[in-house]
Amino acid sequence: MKFSDYQRSIRDTDQRPGQNLEDITVHLLGLAGEAGSVAGAYKKYIRDGAADTTFKLRMREEIGDVLWYLAAITDHLELNLDEVAATNLEKTRGRWLLEEADAYDTEFPELERLPRHGTYEFIPGTNGEGRPTITVMFDGQALGAELTDNALVDDGYRFHDVFHLAYATVLGWSPVTRALMNRKRKSSPDIDESEDGGRAIVIEEGVAAFVFAYAARHEYLDGLNRVDQHFLDQILLMTHGLEVGSRKQADFERAILQGFNAFRELRANNGGFIDFDADARELKYRPRAAD
Template identity: 55%
Template sequence: MQLSDYQRAAVRTDQRPGADLEAITIGLLGLAGEAGSVATEYKKQRRDGAAYRASKIRMREELGDVLWYVADLCEKFGLDLDDVAVANLDKVKDRWRPSPHVEPFDRAFPEHEQLPRQARIEFQLRELDDGRTASAMVWNGAPLGDPLTDAARVEDGYRFHDAFHLAYAAVLGWSPVMRALMRRKRKSDPATDEAEDGGRAVVVEEGISALVFAYASAHDYFDGIQHIDQPMLETIRTLVGGLEVSVLRSADWERAILTGFEVWRTLNQTHGGTVELDADARTLCVV
């Protein structure tokens, strides 16, 4: 049976048809009640174990009631249950399944305009003339960008936040910040250089790094954490809307963020170190 066929059959048994406020309220309360009944059946199963022989039959019945109310509410809200199911599968795939193969966004550009596929970057702590401590990156024996301080009243290790940009470059194949620092902007195509590698894209990436860092500071900087809350990932997807990286999934962003913070935590604890980037393997690690 197709879900849309089930929906049409289910609504014919609706004792409170229509889409007025009272009808919708009854449907929502019914869904909540039946979801509670599913939990109650599971409680009985856990409590009585094998002695509760009706468990599977009762669970089928209660889940069927949940499905009926879902179909009924779809009808009241003008939705098609088939479409709802497909959209949900797309959402789940985006959230939990990384992109099977990430093609470099700069693959068609000259090598000198491509982000490096492999690289080693050293993070060194240096004391500035005014006594502040800064992190400086060195790549191929030359400085990479300017030394960074925490730029805050309290030291929190943000001076190592370029690890996040390197993780975006390694896992996502995307980092306007690193592209600018490494002088790998795609100037052979002015439109791409402006829209994808320009100042606005750089601001978006820096904003994402600052936003996630603030979130991470309340979550032990993701130490021991394997997943990031969906609203945070949805916010990031909104920020990058219209940019080339928007084709990647939330699962890709989660991997990039957690990779970056794993490297950041090590750099912060060891006061620097050498980071190895492998964009082909989509990895970044401290060596």
């Protein structure tokens, strides 16, 4: 049976079919009560174990009652239960399942594409003011100027280019990396301006700073394999309208976690190598050889 067929069928048994606030409230309270009944039935099973011989029958009944109220509320709100189910499935798959992610630049000349494989080297140093620095190298060339933490405390932000590398590797998106590597898609002026230009670069740097602030309050994500849903939703809001808007929460979560796995190693060892594979959507830390 389709959800929408079930939704139409329950109308015959709806004792409060009106559209007044009280009618909808009755169904909302009924849903809350039946959800409690499901929990109560499971509590009894935990308590009694095998002695609770009617557990599955009772759960089937209680879950059915929950479904009835869900269908009734959906109907009262003039929604379609098929669409509700499909939307929820899309949402949950985007949150928990990493899907295939085609590169955004396959149709562009090779020199305008992000590299698919390679190695970044993070070289430590000290500037004229005695502050620790990092120079990032790729294929024998420095990517931009040497970086400091730009802060009064040593929090390791000088290693933050690894976050942009993680976005490029896992998401296939990084206007910052394109600018550093001189791989902006200039053959398409519209794409160059809207996706690789200053606004997109600022948004990506904002995402990196936002993620860093979150991670700094969670031990730089050490030992975590998930991040907060609301936090991921905010990142999707920040990047809405850009090409990376096609990526889901699970994609960003993987990019963030992999980026911080590499960041913690770089910070602990004061530099090293990051090998990346965009086909596998992975990056890994490799230490420098001992002197």
